[in-house]
Amino acid sequence: MTDIPKTLFLGLGTSVVSYYRCFLPAMALGAEYATWGTLADETTLVLTGGLGNPPPSVEDLPNYEVVVVQYANGRAWLKKIRELQDRGVKVLYEIDDYVQAARKAKMHELAHKFGQDRVRDLEMGMRAVDGMICSTNFIARRYRAFNDHTWECRNGIDLNRYDYKKPARKDDVVTLGFAGGVGHKASLARWEPAIRSVLRQRENVRFVSVGHAAAAAYVEEFGRERAVSYPSSGIEIYPASMTLFDIAFAPSAENNQFRGKSDLRWLEASALGIPLVAHPDVYPDIEDGVTGVHARELEEVEVALLRLIDNPEERQRIGRTAHEYVRDHRRIEVAAESWGEVLREVVAGDRQHV
Known part of the structure; x- marks a missing residue:
């Protein structure tokens, strides 16, 4: 231009x-x-x-x-x-x-x-x-x-920087992922009961956080193999760490700080073809069930995550559609x-x- x-x-x-x-x-x-x-x-x-x-x-x-x-x-x-x-x-x-x-x-x-x-x-x-x-x-x-x-x-988003292949998965392990800073701590606390409930119901699921060590709080109950925290990294490395995710999630603290946040979590996940479960107030551009999944209340969060965990075809469909949308409209x-x-x-x- x-x-x-x-x-x-x-x-x-x-x-x-x-x-x-x-x-x-x-x-x-x-x-x-x-x-x-x-x-x-x-x-x-x-x-x-x-x-x-x-x-x-x-x-x-x-x-x-x-x-x-x-x-x-x-x-x-x-x-x-x-x-x-x-x-x-x-x-x-x-x-x-x-x-x-x-x-x-x-x-x-x-x-x-x-x-x-x-x-x-x-x-x-x-x-x-x-x-x-x-x-x-x-x-x-x-x-x-x-x-x-x-x-x-x-x-x-620069799609070229997110041009990574996902590493091979072991057995039927499904990884829930969160990537972001400690500024999301309050919002993560709101969804923590739903995340713990999902991990209790599905032993093949683990939680990986990148940036803020959100997964560290889950180690005592679920062990180090199912709760893994990776530190913040440069933008050159950060997208590669997200390839560990099968499903990403992005909660909101439902205050003005979060109402002012951008939908960057969605852009990053979509660039990698990862479906995102996200709060509708912060992510209104998501078409529910098509380019992501909206969830506000804890019950909605739990249902959405379990549905995606149990349905790999749906994960792939939503991740692919989200990637296509971001490629066409938000690159x-x-x-x-x-x-x-x-x-x-x-x-x-x-x-x-x-």
Whole structure:
């Protein structure tokens, strides 16, 4: 895609969030990408890496038509945002979390980084920019309290990175899998009774977690062979670990933090052809029984998991259909089109919002 304004995406460090929300759209659009940080004083901006040779520097920022900054805070960015705007550069804010809710959720993996002062600092950046790019419609609407111009640009996925074959299974073992950070701890606790019930009813089933050590809590009852935790890994390795899953699940804590979450768990599972049992509030794009399975109450979770455990043909059908849907509608090359529309719109000044 070459008809976009000259754009630089600045991800906050080299995190998975930076990869999905800045690196991938930049690559798909033909834009430039770098990561940003600050020196020890937390006010001096530095660009810490990038795709160019050499990568862009802070001094190069005025040379772009649009600069997209992930989690731009006021302390480090306010002066620079004003300088860029004075020179005709449009500055957009990229965010994929409802930080106000994360601050209140004590079990969120980044709750300690979202104290009141930190959130106010982020809100200062939100108010200063020309608009905000958000991962979901929910947070796009919420952030209009800080900026009149918000857009929803949903996550896309690089299918090539998920092009793995599943390893051979032993006997009739079926693996339930969860992949995600400790920020999902509260939601996992809600579904834990159903997961334990399923493991008790089907001795051929094991639980494998990747990232947050969710399966560790099951070792005492079910043993180490049926409850296995793998640590977080780089995006280069992470998809391979998910090939151990036969069925994935994605619960919700049913609060605003989770209402603001994207459907990335579904995209990742679908990229590997794995059926996902998921909460409908967070995963409304799933067509129940076709591209995944919706479950809200514990009884629904248990029934859905048992049905998929006992029916390998249904697992394969749903996994295959989900993969086809994501391939056609949510691969990054398709998803990036919405980002391109925003970039063109903000430069043209023709603002039409979600």
